[in-house]
Amino acid sequence: MTGNWVLALQERLWGLAPWDAKKISDEWFRAHFEYAADVVHQWVGSVLDMRTARLLNFGCGDGITDLSLVLRYGATAIHGVDIRREYAKLPRIAREQLGMRRIPSALTFETITPGAPLAGRRELVDGIMSWSTFEHVQRDQLAPIFADLYACLRPGGYFFIQIEPLFYSPFGSHLRRYDDVPWHHLLASEDELWKVIQNHEGPMDASEVDFGFADFGVEGYKRFVFKEYQALNRLTADELVQLTGQAGFVVARQERRQVDMAIPDGLKGQYPDELLLNNEIFLLLQKP
Ligand SMILES: C[S@@+](CC[C@H](N)C(=O)[O-])C[C@H]1O[C@@H](n2cnc3c(N)ncnc32)[C@H](O)[C@@H]1O
Secondary structure (H helix, E strand, C coil): HHHHHHHHHHHHCCCCCCCCHHEEEECHHHHHHHHHHHHHHHCCCCCCCCCCEEEECCCCCCHHHHHHHHHHHHCCCCEEEECHHHHHHHHHHHHHHHCCCHHHHCEEEEECCCCCCCCCCCCCCCEEEECCCCCCCCHHHHHHHHHHHHEEEEEEEEEEEEEEECCCCCCCCCCCCCCCCCCCHHHHHHHHHHHHHHHCCCCCCCCHHCCCCHHHHHHHHHHHHHHHHHHHHCCCCCHHHHHHHHCCCCEEEEEECCCCCCCCCEEEEEEEEEHEEEEEEEEEEEEE
């Protein structure tokens, strides 16, 4: 982030700006500041010392999780990269949600071109994390990006990936905020789905409404979310493990979560049950 040295200087003079989690009013913020950061810390913090590790967050979004890792878990160096610039809102969001006047200098952010290599531009990192991002990456860019991230990591370093919801699971369309019919995206046509979204009125689950909503407005957000659905790469948990393995990573630990729901008759036999019920993967990889 430009001006990071100014933040570093201010911190040296006055310490980290005070913050207060009791001020949190936004459920999207809370879901990332608390839940997502807790999970990343459980997985990454179990293999790396957060206080000394240099970390890269691939697909950092608005950076709320990174902010939490610094404030709540003592991380001291996180570089967030993303093809969008949602992280530019973080100073305002932190002011509104935590009463925090300055973002910690431990955080740096960068906008990247989709698929542009990162390796060789910075020091090797100890850990890479990625939350709810790899299902959005263009499919033909997955293998080169995994190879590039492999090259960004020091030998022995770790790479933590979380994806939820996986495409073939009941709400794998990422459209649940508008459509709560399970597996609707595998049963209905795109036109039918778009009509459901267009006709949606009333409130959405606040924990699913990000800070981009204010920019897009009600109708614009519907178009944005639907385009995101159309761009999903439909990655499965098995494919993720296979692709990262091809890049050279080895699996240190993984957990796959299943939903406990009845598969509709219209889908039974069309896809393996395991694919339809597996909604989340946590994957911890290591570079040998
Ligand atoms: C659902 S958001 C998750 C953001 C953040 N990790 C979070 O938990 O809020 C997916 C993110 O992936 C980013 N993304 C998609 N394709 C990408 C790519 N090729 N390289 C880097 N980021 C990408 C998007 O811009 C978006 O911010």
